[in-house]
Amino acid sequence: xxxxxxxxxxxxxxxxxxxxxxxxxxxxxxxxxxxxxxxxxxxxxxxxxxxxxxxxxxxxxxxxxxxxxxxxxxxxxxxxxxxxxxxxxxxxxxxxxxxxxxxxxxxxxxxxxxxxxxxxxxxxxxxxxxxxxxxxxxxxxxxxxxxxxxxxxxxxxxxxxxxxxxxxxxxxxxxxxxxxxxxxxxxxxxxxxxxxxxxxxxxxxxxxxxxxxxxxxxxxxxxxxxxxxxxxxxxxxxxxxxxxxxxxxxxxxxxxxxxxxxxxxxxxxxxxxxxxxxxxxxxxxxxxxxxxxxxxxxxxxxxxxxxxxxxxxxxxxxxxxxxxxxxxxxxxxxxxxxxxxxxxxxxxxxxxxxxxxxxxxxxxxxxxxxxxxxxxxxxxxxx
Numbered sequence: 001x002x003x004x005x006x007x008x009x010x011x012x013x014x015x016x017x018x019x020x021x022x023x024x025x026x027x028x029x030x031x032x033x034x035x036x037x038x039x040x041x042x043x044x045x046x047x048x049x050x051x052x053x054x055x056x057x058x059x060x061x062x063x064x065x066x067x068x069x070x071x072x073x074x075x076x077x078x079x080x081x082x083x084x085x086x087x088x089x090x091x092x093x094x095x096x097x098x099x100x101x102x103x104x105x106x107x108x109x110x111x112x113x114x115x116x117x118x119x120x121x122x123x124x125x126x127x128x129x130x131x132x133x134x135x136x137x138x139x140x141x142x143x144x145x146x147x148x149x150x151x152x153x154x155x156x157x158x159x160x161x162x163x164x165x166x167x168x169x170x171x172x173x174x175x176x177x178x179x180x181x182x183x184x185x186x187x188x189x190x191x192x193x194x195x196x197x198x199x200x201x202x203x204x205x206x207x208x209x210x211x212x213x214x215x216x217x218x219x220x221x222x223x224x225x226x227x228x229x230x231x232x233x234x235x236x237x238x239x240x241x242x243x244x245x246x247x248x249x250x251x252x253x254x255x256x257x258x259x260x261x262x263x264x265x266x267x268x269x270x271x272x273x274x275x276x277x278x279x280x281x282x283x284x285x286x287x288x289x290x291x292x293x294x295x296x297x298x299x300x301x302x303x304x305x306x307x308x309x310x311x312x313x314x315x316x317x318x319x320x321x322x323x324x325x326x327x328x329x330x331x332x333x334x335x336x337x338x339x340x341x342x343x344x345x346x347x348x349x350x351x352x353x354x355x356x357x358x359x360x361x362x363x364x365x366x367x368x369x370x371x372x373x374x375x376x377x378x379x380x381x382x383x
Contacts, residue, residue, distance in 0.1 A: 001367060002031045004079055006072070006100065007091040009040040013286045014121035017151070017174055018091040019043050024177070024360050026050045033079055037068065041263075053079050069095040069102075076103035080114050087367055089117045093125065094134060097141035115146040115374040117367065120169070122151070122283030122304075125159050139163045147370040152305030155283040170366060173308070174284045175359035176351055181266045181293035183348075190271035193257075198228040199335050202272040202296070204265055204287045205279075207237025212301075215278040215324055217243050219299070221250045222328035227335060231256045232272070234265055269294035273340060274331055277301070280321050285309050293351035297343035299331050315350045316343065 003025060007018035019040040022032040026049035033051045034040060043052065057071035076088060076099065088103070090096035097118045107114050118141065125138075142148055142165055149172045150156040156169045194200050201220055205211040213233075220231040233243065233256065240258060247253040262268065269275070275291035277300040282288075284305040288298045292309075298316035300306045310316050317330035334343050 001025075001087065001371075002033070002083060002085045003367070004033045004035055004076065004083075004085045004088045005091070006035045006076065006088065006096045007040065009034075009036045009038045009043075013174070013284070014092045014119075015040055016042055016286065017121070018089075018119075020175070020177060020356065021089075021360070021363065022050065023047070024356050025363075028360065028364070031083075033083055033085065035072070035075055035079055037072075051083070069099045072096070073099040073102040073106070076100060077106050080107055080112060081110065085114060087115050087117065087371060089119065089367075091119045092121050093118060093138050093141060097145060098137050101141055101144050113374065115370050116144075117147040117149065117370055118142060118145040119172075120148065120150040120155055120159060122155060122281075125155060125162065125283075135163070139165065143167050146374055147366060149366065151284040152308050154305040154308065172362045172366065173354060173359065174286050174289065175354050175356045176289050176293045178293055178352065178355045181269070181290050181351075183295045184267060184270040186267055186270045189267065193232070193271070194230050196228060198230050199223070199273045200271060201229060201231045201274045201276060201331075202234065202268060202291065203231070203276045204234040204290075205237070205277075207235050207239040207243070209239060210280045211237075211239065212278045212280055212322070213239040213243045214246055215322065215327070216276050217246045217250070217252075217256070218324045219276055219278065219327045219331060220256065221252055222324065223331055223335070224252055224255055226332055229255065229335075232268060233258045234260075234262050234268060236260050265290065266294055269296055272296045274299060274334055275316075276327075276331075277306070278319075278321070278324075278327060279303065279306075282306050289351060289354055292347040295344040295348045297334050297340075297347045299327050299334070309350075309354075311346070311350060314343075315347045 005022045008015045019042040026032045026047045031049050035053045037055045055072050055075045057066045057068050059066045088100050090100045100116045148167050149170045151174045203216045207213050223229050247256045269291050275296045275298045277288050282304040298310050300310050300318050301321045302318035319326040
């Protein structure tokens with residue numbers, strides 16, 4: 001198949017999933033064309049089946065903001081025509097699904113019918129999509145897609161609850177590449193951070209309010225009072241400075257390190273003992289899955305898609321959003337030397353269920369179904 005993938009080329013979950021999916025498809029022999037405004041951050045290896053098409057858009061005095069959606073639609077039209085694509089797979093509803101619909105209508109005037117698959121990732125539905133300014137366009141674009149997938153059952157339910165969706169939504173969960181995310185021998189790194197054998201706790205996110213970064217610091221503060229421990233905070237965003245200030249206020253800033261954005265996060269996870277994800281909302285919890293693949297148990301909230309990933313009392317524990325005391329108790333239970341090895345083993349076993357080798361065939365079969373339906377519909381229209 002020749003597949004066009006449209007995504008945000010950033011460190012966010014939707015961009016990561018889209019890029020890793022494209023790379024895996026290319027390894028399987030499919031021709032994959034990325035269409036976005038800059039090269040995706042994880043598009044970091046050469047393959048004869050991988051292509052990147054930059055969306056160029058200019059600002060004109062007439063426009064207060066550059067019209068990215070129009071430039072994206074035009075680029076999709078160009079790539080579909082010139083490369084003979086079979087299918088477009090757009091990740092994140094806004095503005096990719098609506099731009100794809102526009103491109104699809106333009107291509108019809110050239111006698112080209114291109115099926116569009118839209119994958120819903122989370123905040124495109126739970127936050128942005130619910131905005132009254134965007135809701136009609138989001139609803140229309142989803143319903144006009146030839147196929148729609150979501151990364152969790154919870155996100156599927158919320159989409160049906162919040163929008164008047166007539167299309168069927170297929171759940172295909174996020175995945176992990178266990179060749180990349182696995183426990184590595186980094187004992188020297190662990191010794192440098194925890195020279196006296198302290199427990200190492202890790203959090204990674206984009207440091208937005210929904211991630212409840214302050215809860216991470218509070219939980220760690222409670223752990224630190226009970227056992228020698230260190231905390232690594234990976235990522236950046238608006239809540240970083242308040243979190244740093246809270247660590248200073250609590251007097252634990254010497255035990256907390258803010259590392260900013262890291263490419264090789266798996267190297268840090270390889271030496272971690274516990275991962276904290278107290279988020280207010282997670283449609284799936286990709287960062288938690290990455291931790292589990294590196295044999296790190298997870299303390300998380302019980303919201304969104306997290307109960308579909310983190311198995312209570314097996315791979316870690318879940319607590320109500322904001323329940324710092326409960327998270328602390330459960331974290332200390334996991335970190336007990338008699339309990340930690342089993343939780344680590346369970347985390348890896350669960351991660352293996354989401355290995356990309358298990359999830360990739362689900363996408364391939366779904367593409368084939370969408371193409372068959374599209375070809376049947378095209379036959380009816382031309383007969």
